Amino acid sequence: MSQEHAVLPAWVIADPFEFARRGSILSGTVEFESMPRFMGELASPQGQVQAEVRGSVVDGECYLEISLEAEPTVVCQRCLKPQQLNLALDARLLLVAPGQPMPDDELEDDSFDPVLADRNLDMLAIIEDELLLGLPISPRHDVCDTPQPRERDDSESPFAALANLRGAGKKR
Numbered sequence: 001m002s003q004e005h006a007v008l009p010a011w012v013i014a015d016p017f018e019f020a021r022r023g024s025i026l027s028g029t030v031e032f033e034s035m036p037r038f039m040g041e042l043a044s045p046q047g048q049v050q051a052e053v054r055g056s057v058v059d060g061e062c063y064l065e066i067s068l069e070a071e072p073t074v075v076c077q078r079c080l081k082p083q084q085l086n087l088a089l090d091a092r093l094l095l096v097a098p099g100q101p102m103p104d105d106e107l108e109d110d111s112f113d114p115v116l117a118d119r120n121l122d123m124l125a126i127i128e129d130e131l132l133l134g135l136p137i138s139p140r141h142d143v144c145d146t147p148q149p150r151e152r153d154d155s156e157s158p159f160a161a162l163a164n165l166r167g168a169g170k171k172r
C-alpha cells in the first residue's frame with residue numbers, strides 16, 4: 001500500500017473504494033484521549049484501542065471490516081467503583097458512494113452498516129462510534145468487589161467434601 005498523501009492524518013482513508021478494491025489494511029493504536037466522546041464515558045482517560053481496518057470486495061460491493069480491541073475502565077453502575085472492560089468488537093461497513101441512495105435500514109440485514117464513503121473518510125470518527133456502540137449501557141461487575149463475610153473454611157467446602165468421598169471410595 002502506497003501512502004501518496006503524507007499530509008493526511010493516519011486514520012483518514014483518501015479513497016475508500018480504492019482501499020477496498022486493493023484489500024488494503026490500516027492498523028495501529030488510537031489513544032482514548034484522541035476520542036473525546038468516548039473518553040467522556042470512561043472512568044479513566046488512560047488507555048488505547050488496537051484498531052485494524054481491512055478493505056474487501058464481496059459480490060461487487062466494497063466493504064471495510066473493522067476490528068477493535070480495548071480495555072477501557074468504566075464505572076460499575078452497582079458499586080460505583082472502576083471496572084475494566086474487555087472489548088473485542090468487529091464491524092462491517094458497506095461503502096456507499098456519494099450521490100447513491102443509502103440502503104434502507106429496515107430492509108437491511110444486520111451483518112453490516114452502510115456508510116457514506118466520501119473521499120478522505122475519517123476512520124477515527126467511525127472507530128469512536130463503534131467503541132461507543134460497544135460499551136454496555138449499564139456496566140456492572142459480574143461480582144462486585146464488596147467484602148464478603150467468610151462463612152466456612154476450605155475443609156467444609158463442597159469440593160473438599162467431594163475429595164473426601166473420592167478418597168473414601170479408593171480405600172475400599
Ligand SMILES: [Zn+2]
Binds near residue numbers: 076078079080140143
Ligand atoms: Zn461493581
